[in-house]
Amino acid sequence: MSKPQDSCYHCGLPVPEGSHYQLEILGQKRNMCCPGCKAVAQAIVDGGLSDFYKHRTENSATAKTTVPELLDELALYDRPELQRSFVISDEANIKQAALILEGIVCAACVWLNERHVGSLPGVLEFSVNYATHRALLRWDDSQIHLSDILREIAAIGYIAHPFDSGRQEQLYKKERAMALRRLAVAGFGAMQVMMLAVGLYAGEHYGMAENMKQFFRWVSLFIAIPVVLYSARTFFSGAWGDLKRRRLGMDVPVALAIGSAFAASLYATVSHSGEVYFDSVTMFTFFLLAGRFLEMGARQRAGQAAEELVKLLPAMATRLTNSGEEVVPVGELAHGDQLRIKPGDGIPADGRIIAGQSSVDESLLTGESLPIAKSVGDTVTAGTVNVESPLDIEVEKLGEETVLASIRRLLDRALSEKPAIALVADRVAGWFVGGLLLVAMLVAAYWYFHAPAQAFWIVLSVLVVTCPCALSLATPAAMTAATGSLTRLGVLTTRGHALETLAQVSHMLFDKTGTLTSGRLSLTEVRPLGELDRKGCLRIAAALEQASEHPVARLLAQQVVAPPRASELVATPGQGIEGTVEGLRYRIGRSGYALTGSGYALEASSGFSHAVLATSEGRPLAEFLFSDVIRPEAKASMQQLQQAGIELQILSGDQPQVVAQVARELGITAWQAGLSPADKLAAIKQLQQGQAVVGMVGDGVNDAPVLAGAEVSVAMGSGTQLAQASADMVLLSGQLTHLAKAVMVARKARAIVRQNLAWAILYNLVALPLAAAGFIAPWMAAIGMSTSSLIVVVNALRLSR
Amino acid sequence: MDILYLLIPLGLVLLGIAVWAFMWAVKSGQFDDLEGPAHRILMDDDDPKIPQNKPDERLKDGPR
Numbered sequence: 001m002s003k004p005q006d007s008c009y010h011c012g013l014p015v016p017e018g019s020h021y022q023l024e025i026l027g028q029k030r031n032m033c034c035p036g037c038k039a040v041a042q043a044i045v046d047g048g049l050s051d052f053y054k055h056r057t058e059n060s061a062t063a064k065t066t067v068p069e070l071l072d073e074l075a076l077y078d079r080p081e082l083q084r085s086f087v088i089s090d091e092a093n094i095k096q097a098a099l100i101l102e103g104i105v106c107a108a109c110v111w112l113n114e115r116h117v118g119s120l121p122g123v124l125e126f127s128v129n130y131a132t133h134r135a136l137l138r139w140d141d142s143q144i145h146l147s148d149i150l151r152e153i154a155a156i157g158y159i160a161h162p163f164d165s166g167r168q169e170q171l172y173k174k175e176r177a178m179a180l181r182r183l184a185v186a187g188f189g190a191m192q193v194m195m196l197a198v199g200l201y202a203g204e205h206y207g208m209a210e211n212m213k214q215f216f217r218w219v220s221l222f223i224a225i226p227v228v229l230y231s232a233r234t235f236f237s238g239a240w241g242d243l244k245r246r247r248l249g250m251d252v253p254v255a256l257a258i259g260s261a262f263a264a265s266l267y268a269t270v271s272h273s274g275e276v277y278f279d280s281v282t283m284f285t286f287f288l289l290a291g292r293f294l295e296m297g298a299r300q301r302a303g304q305a306a307e308e309l310v311k312l313l314p315a316m317a318t319r320l321t322n323s324g325e326e327v328v329p330v331g332e333l334a335h336g337d338q339l340r341i342k343p344g345d346g347i348p349a350d351g352r353i354i355a356g357q358s359s360v361d362e363s364l365l366t367g368e369s370l371p372i373a374k375s376v377g378d379t380v381t382a383g384t385v386n387v388e389s390p391l392d393i394e395v396e397k398l399g400e401e402t403v404l405a406s407i408r409r410l411l412d413r414a415l416s417e418k419p420a421i422a423l424v425a426d427r428v429a430g431w432f433v434g435g436l437l438l439v440a441m442l443v444a445a446y447w448y449f450h451a452p453a454q455a456f457w458i459v460l461s462v463l464v465v466t467c468p469c470a471l472s473l474a475t476p477a478a479m480t481a482a483t484g485s486l487t488r489l490g491v492l493t494t495r496g497h498a499l500e501t502l503a504q505v506s507h508m509l510f511d512k513t514g515t516l517t518s519g520r521l522s523l524t525e526v527r528p529l530g531e532l533d534r535k536g537c538l539r540i541a542a543a544l545e546q547a548s549e550h551p552v553a554r555l556l557a558q559q560v561v562a563p564p565r566a567s568e569l570v571a572t573p574g575q576g577i578e579g580t581v582e583g584l585r586y587r588i589g590r591s592g593y594a595l596t597g598s599g600y601a602l603e604a605s606s607g608f609s610h611a612v613l614a615t616s617e618g619r620p621l622a623e624f625l626f627s628d629v630i631r632p633e634a635k636a637s638m639q640q641l642q643q644a645g646i647e648l649q650i651l652s653g654d655q656p657q658v659v660a661q662v663a664r665e666l667g668i669t670a671w672q673a674g675l676s677p678a679d680k681l682a683a684i685k686q687l688q689q690g691q692a693v694v695g696m697v698g699d700g701v702n703d704a705p706v707l708a709g710a711e712v713s714v715a716m717g718s719g720t721q722l723a724q725a726s727a728d729m730v731l732l733s734g735q736l737t738h739l740a741k742a743v744m745v746a747r748k749a750r751a752i753v754r755q756n757l758a759w760a761i762l763y764n765l766v767a768l769p770l771a772a773a774g775f776i777a778p779w780m781a782a783i784g785m786s787t788s789s790l791i792v793v794v795n796a797l798r799l800s801r
Numbered sequence: 802m803d804i805l806y807l808l809i810p811l812g813l814v815l816l817g818i819a820v821w822a823f824m825w826a827v828k829s830g831q832f833d834d835l836e837g838p839a840h841r842i843l844m845d846d847d848d849p850k851i852p853q854n855k856p857d858e859r860l861k862d863g864p865r
Contacts, residue, residue: 055843107840130837177827184823192816196809212802219809223816 008033010041010157012059016561025050040157047116047156056108060157074147074154076316077162082329083146086162093142094124099135101128102159109158116156120144135160162315172300179296183289186231189223190282196220197279201783217269220278228262232285234292253433257463258285264460274457280785287793291476313383313404314346320392337395341386343549349382350397357573359550361385371550373574387549388573432471436463443772458774465771465781471764473789474756477796482749485800490717490732491742498728500753501712502746504693508641509684511698511706512652512662515716516736517628519699523555524629530621537622539563541613543581544588552611552626553577556588578616585616595620627658630665633737638666640740644747646695651680651706680706697739698727714739749799756792763788 008015009023009030021032023041032038040060044052076082088096104110110128113135117126122143128135139149146162153160196216203213235258238251261277268274319328320338330348333339338354341347347360359371362384371387374380380393382402399405440462447455479500483493493499510516526534542560545553547569557563569579576589587594594614613622638648650671652659659673672683684706687694696710707713707727715727717734731738767784770776776784826832 107837107843110837111841128837129834130840132834173833176832180827180832181824184827185820188816188820188823192812209802212805215806215809219813223813 008037009053010037010060016558020561025053037157040155043155044112044116044157047119049112049115049156052108052112055111056106058105060105060109061103074150076147076327077150078145078147079329081332082315087146090138093140094138095141095146096136096138097146097162099137099160100163101133101135101153102161103157104128104130104133112156113153113158117149117152120149120152123149175296176300179289179293182231182234183286183293186227186282186286186289189227189231190279190286192223193220193227193278193282196223200276214269214272217276217278220276221266221269224262224265224278224282227282227285228258231289232258235285235288253436254284254288256433260460260463274460283786284789287473287477287789291473291480314348317348318342331399333395333398335395335398339393339395341391341393343386343388343390346385347380347382347393349393349395349399350402351380351393351395353378353380353391354394355392356390358386358388358391359574361387375573388571439768439772447774454774458771461776461781462768462771465764465767465776465784471757471760473792474760475753477793478749478752478756478799481796481799482745486742486745489738489741490735491738492730492732493728494730495728498712499746499749501693502695502729502743503750505646505695505712505743507647507649507687507692508695508697509649509651509680509687509710510668511696512650512654512659513628514699515697516634516650516662516666517630519628521551521555521626522629523559523624524627525625527623527625528621529623530615530619532621534622537613540581540586541588541611541622541624544569544577544579544586544613548577555626556611556624576611586613586621587616587618588613591623594618630662631736633735635666637736637740638668640737641743642667644740644743646743651675651683653677653680677706681709684709697731714742745799752795752799756795759791759795760788 007013009025010032013033015021015031015033021035021038022029023032023038023045024030025041025045030041032041044050083095083097086097090096101113104113107130110130113128114126117123117137122140123137124140125138126135137149139146150160150162196219200208200213200216200220202208203216232255235251235255239255242252258281261281264274265276265278265281268276313330315330316327317330317333318325318340319333320340325340333349339348339351343358353374353376355376357373357375359373360380361371362381374391379396380386380391381404382397383404397403440459443462444455444459447458482499486493486499513519526537528534528537532540538556538559540563541556542558542563543566545557546563546566548554548557548571564582566579566581569577571577572589572593575593576587578585578587580586588611591610591612594612595618597618600614600618600620610626611624612620613624614620641648648668648670650659650663650668650673652671652673653675654673656673659671663669663671672679675683684694684696688711693712694710695712695714696707697714697716698707699716707715712729713727714729714731717730717732729742763784767776767781771781
């Protein structure tokens with residue numbers, strides 16, 4: 001009844017040949033790729049939650065086989081000294097903690113977690129925020145311990161990291177709630193005032209009792225007061241800040257327009273004369289606040305990336321003392337402490353190796369997919385992972401002094417900085433406002449001498465009609481709409497200028513590893529060199545590599561189901577492994593290591609990562625070649641970009657043969673290989689001197705300076721945090737096709753901004769002379785101002801479709 | 802048209818209630834996650850309780 005599937009039902013990875021991990025889910029036998037996925041699926045089915053598989057829209061993350069040691073480590077989370085940093089105790093036994101959940105890919109994951117954890121006795125509340133992947137947990141400590149809950153979450157295939165929510169999260173939440181309240185007051189107010197305004201306009205035309213008109217005005221005033229004093233306060237305080245620093249920003253004209261229109265309307269209402277503009281005031285406030293709210297959402301989402309860095313650090317460390325080893329919370333470590341780091345453990349502090357030899361996985365910081373060999377005297381960085389064998393280190397830098405913390409600060413700063421182009425826009429606005437005020441003063445002076453009675457109302461209509469509303473909405477409205485539609489695609493815009501610049505890009509440069517390729521190694525070729533055939537070599541290699549944590553080893557080990565057992569294994573960190581399989585002794589590893597003691601030598605294979613299997617005398621049996629596979633969607637995306645008239649180029653630090661191969665497959669003619677980050681930067685500078693607008697797409701820490709050097713930079717979502725911090729946009733989805741899409745949206749946004757600006761300027765050019773000449777009644781000015789703003793907003797909304 | 806002197810203040814009271822309700826919703830965290838609830842409503846918690854969806858009977862039906 002069940003067809004053999006070639007991909008794992010749980011995580012979607014290919015199932016190795018002859019796999020026997022099967023489970024019945026939703027009435028069918030399903031194949032699984034590994035015992036980890038099977039255990040997780042079993043836990044889900046046993047909990048009566050198999051509907052999860054019906055509802056989910058993405059494959060789940062591959063489950064790791066839960067090592068008993070790892071589960072023991074969770075028990076450490078119950079210790080009060082560790083809980084102090086992230087747990088709040090409400091009452092005697094009621095505790096509360098915030099968790100970052102890893103592995104959430106779709107809404108069904110949220111459902112699964114809430115149902116499973118919520119049903120545990122003693123859990124009072126467990127709610128997952130789908131947008132941020134954060135969970136709030138409240139539990140009764142007398143019935144269940146935190147470690148039990150974390151263990152249950154691990155059982156259904158997710159990883160929960162407790163984190164200190166105090167720092168940023170609270171701030172974000174407050175900021176968001178504040179913005180929402182302001183928006184609501186402005187929105188409700190605008191609706192009500194607009195309703196009354198329609199009555200007043202109709203009254204103007206058909207006639208209206210004076211009492212009723214005054215009543216309408218007073219009610220409008222009453223509603224507009226909270227809108228101006230509460231909702232629009234951000235504009236006033238922003239403008240005040242600008243003035244104190246002696247410059248004219250965009251907040252100044254906005255505050256001026258709102259302030260003067262409100263003051264004039266207030267005067268008109270009290271003195272029973274002139275015209276009121278409460279409708280324009282409230283509606284304009286509402287539009288601007290809505291734009292800022294959406295912008296804030298995008299910024300906060302990018303900012304949460306910084307918070308995720310905490311999960312890189314382990315919570316506990318093993319300290320070496322005179323009497324032996326002790327396990328302590330990382331927060332209690334001091335400089336000069338000696339720590340033992342077991343294989344597979346994260347490194348809690350920056351330090352120097354004092355004993356041991358191993359390799360360290362630095363991929364989270366550098367994007368380098370292979371671990372780096374380290375021995376006594378080398379430095380290690382907090383947040384990296386020890387791979388092969390135990391290391392003893394001496395702590396040199398802790399907490400805020402670590403490289404990891406400085407990256408987080410960089411990220412924070414990058415997000416709070418205002419981009420250069422936005423500053424230019426502000427300056428232009430400044431000139432515009434200056435000019436406007438000058439014109440208004442000239443008009444005032446003229447009318448004061450010719451018809452003093454009308455002077456005030458004419459000047460006011462000049463100010464209102466030329467209110468830079470449409471102008472100040474033109475760009476943000478279009479940008480907000482475009483940013484919103486891109487965010488839905490998984491393309492995050494973290495800098496204001498990114499879209500504008502992306503639309504002008506003439507050259508797009510790509511890093512190779514992790515950008516055009518997936519950044520994951522896969523076995524591409526097996527070359528038998530001796531008497532054993534392909535299959536036999538793979539069997540022995542898999543047997544030898546079973547126990548190793550090295551990524552190349554993991555790949556080889558997965559190639560064969562149930563390999564023979566290897567015994568008497570001797571590992572040389574960073575080199576390879578020797579062992580006995582079925583009575584014969586073999587070596588596997590780097591060619592230098594595997595072939596020692598024999599006359600054989602292999603010519604360096606062109607840039608591929610490789611491993612050599614040999615007999616213990618050093619006679620080669622097989623060579624395994626590994627390479628990075630090209631992303632499946634890369635080719636189509638490159639074609640789309642080329643069709644859009646963008647020149648593509650690959651800048652890679654890798655070897656020429658490999659780069660040439662990738663370039664050929666993707667149809668890219670220009671490529672440079674073997675470049676250092678400085679070379680890449682020089683290549684960009686050279687292009688820029690030729691009037692090119694350069695976009696750079698990359699992923700690693702080594703790309704960070706290059707990304708910063710390009711006019712607009714895009715980081716892959718799977719890349720390192722530092723790369724994302726220095727990039728203007730992040731491809732969270734990891735889909736290169738969305739990059740082509742982003743270029744299209746950016747170009748359309750630019751077209752719409754131009755239309756909007758043209759309209760706003762045209763409107764002002766026509767309206768200003770008419771108002772100055774006294775031809776425009778103030779109520780016409782109000783309608784004109786509102787419609788011109790509305791047209792700009794509606795035009796921008798075309799982008800979000 | 803004198804009725805407007807009553808109806809408009811009445812409208813203002815309703816406006817006040819609407820603003821208050823919104824503030825309450827913000828405070829109680831209903832706007833913290835704008836994406837999740839839209840999906841959550843599609844997940845049927847009561848699925849196993851519907852007769853034809855009972856797990857044991859589903860096996861008899863075979864896969865659909």
